[in-house]
Amino acid sequence: MPFLSATLDRVKPSPTIAVTTLAAELKAAGRDVIGLGAGEPDFPTPEHIREAGKRAIDAGHTRYTAVDGIPELKQAIVEKFRRENGLAYTPDQITVGTGGKQVLYNALMATLNPGDEVIVPAPYWVSYPDMVRLAGGEPVEVVGAFENGFRITPDQLEAAITPRTKWLIFNSPSNPTGAGYSPDQLKALTEVLERHPHVWVMTDDMYEHIAFPGFDFRTPAQVAPSLYERTLTVNGVSKAYAMTGWRIGYAGGPTALIGAMRKIQSQSTSNPCSISQWASVAALNGPQDFLAENAKLFLRRRDLVVEGLNAAEGIDCPVPQGAFYVYPSIAGCIGKTSRSGSRIETDEDFCRALLEETGVAVVFGAAFGLSPCFRVSYATSDEQLKEACARVQDFCAGLS
Ligand SMILES: Cc1ncc(COP(=O)(O)O)c(C=O)c1O
Numbered sequence: 037m038p039f040l041s042a043t044l045d046r047v048k049p050s051p052t053i054a055v056t057t058l059a060a061e062l063k064a065a066g067r068d069v070i071g072l073g074a075g076e077p078d079f080p081t082p083e084h085i086r087e088a089g090k091r092a093i094d095a096g097h098t099r100y101t102a103v104d105g106i107p108e109l110k111q112a113i114v115e116k117f118r119r120e121n122g123l124a125y126t127p128d129q130i131t132v133g134t135g136g137k138q139v140l141y142n143a144l145m146a147t148l149n150p151g152d153e154v155i156v157p158a159p160y161w162v163s164y165p166d167m168v169r170l171a172g173g174e175p176v177e178v179v180g181a182f183e184n185g186f187r188i189t190p191d192q193l194e195a196a197i198t199p200r201t202k203w204l205i206f207n208s209p210s211n212p213t214g215a216g217y218s219p220d221q222l223k224a225l226t227e228v229l230e231r232h233p234h235v236w237v238m239t240d241d242m243y244e245h246i247a248f249p250g251f252d253f254r255t256p257a258q259v260a261p262s263l264y265e266r267t268l269t270v271n272g273v274s275k276a277y278a279m280t281g282w283r284i285g286y287a288g289g290p291t292a293l294i295g296a297m298r299k300i301q302s303q304s305t306s307n308p309c310s311i312s313q314w315a316s317v318a319a320l321n322g323p324q325d326f327l328a329e330n331a332k333l334f335l336r337r338r339d340l341v342v343e344g345l346n347a348a349e350g351i352d353c354p355v356p357q358g359a360f361y362v363y364p365s366i367a368g369c370i371g372k373t374s375r376s377g378s379r380i381e382t383d384e385d386f387c388r389a390l391l392e393e394t395g396v397a398v399v400f401g402a403a404f405g406l407s408p409c410f411r412v413s414y415a416t417s418d419e420q421l422k423e424a425c426a427r428v429q430d431f432c433a434g435l436s
Contacts, residue, residue, distance in 0.1 A: 046166075081279050082278070092310065114288075136285030146299070161240070178193065208253075212399070366380075369408075387400040396428060
């Protein structure tokens with residue numbers, strides 16, 4: 037349609053949202069669907085956080101606030117970074133937006149000029165490459181091989197850097213693979229960046245608190261203090277505190293960058309929801325013990341899903357270090373035909389046939405930049421996960 041902007045040609049709609057929508061439609065039509073597409077915890081926001089939100093409404097915290105966050109929330113974030121990450125930020129180095137998504141987008145909008153490159157390790161969260169394109173930049177994908185636990189190597193990073201490189205986007209534990217970089221593996225990447233002072237680091241630490249035994253979470257500026265001046269440390273309350281709908285994300289970074297991001301936000305959405313900001317103060321300052329409890333719950337589900345998928349013929353499911361996703365390879369299923377006659381040439385074929393024939397909704401790997409694989413979000417009940425794995429096993433057994 038000629039009326040629409042050419043910018044739209046540079047991006048595609050989120051495939052994860054598309055799968056979730058299709059699964060919901062099938063369910064509404066009466067089909068027995070198990071949705072493993074959505075990337076959000078399946079439990080409610082903790083009560084003390086909900087109460088803080090209600091109190092905020094009654095206290096009249098229902099007006100515009102400072103564009104990038106109330107001082108109370110910025111202070112809570114300063115303390116979070118100090119307490120959990122050993123990072124010293126002052127409130128003027130903190131920004132708060134409508135979800136981590138807006139914070140990442142603001143940073144790209146505030147820094148990219150046409151032709152600027154952003155290194156995006158694949159498999160990636162679906163929004164990174166498209167947000168880079170929307171902001172006028174060029175995503176440069178570097179594939180973390182299945183055999184290397186989906187991690188990129190220092191040599192790969194070195195080879196991807198050009199004079200146009202502006203950012204490396206880093207996400208550990210990762211959506212969609214759950215892969216995490218050990219402190220040593222992360223340090224090896226930061227050593228490459230130390231040799232290239234024009235490259236900044238945008239680290240997305242959204243899954244920090246969903247980390248499993250044996251995995252030691254670290255954020256880049258903590259492992260390499262020399263990078264502190266060119267690192268934006270992004271985080272949020274969505275995944276850790278089961279607050280996806282409240283829409284609060286935040287970041288710490290150099291004041292000049294934070295100021296530029298504020299400018300973008302001031303002319304687009306202004307402040308994030310005032311009530312959500314007060315609830316987030318309660319989340320960050322309140323009890324933290326349930327974070328470990330939740331991680332334990334996800335650990336049990338991870339093991340259940342990894343075992344259940346590895347029992348399916350043609351599927352090879354690695355064991356992730358964190359988050360609530362697994363990213364199995366279906367190389368062993370390619371070239372086969374399902375019981376209903378669907379030919380499986382790609383991971384998209386596999387996922388479509390799986391949904392149509394068994395009602396299990398997962399997202400195909402091509403959406404995340406590494407095929408042939410699919411992503412399972414296991415943020416759902418054990419019963420649903422067991423049933424889904426049984427259906428996948430049966431589907432795979434029927435391939436010939
Ligand atoms: C890796 C990653 N970063 C950022 C986000 C966005 O989170 P928020 O709800 O804070 O916008 C998500 C959500 O799925 C994610 O998986």
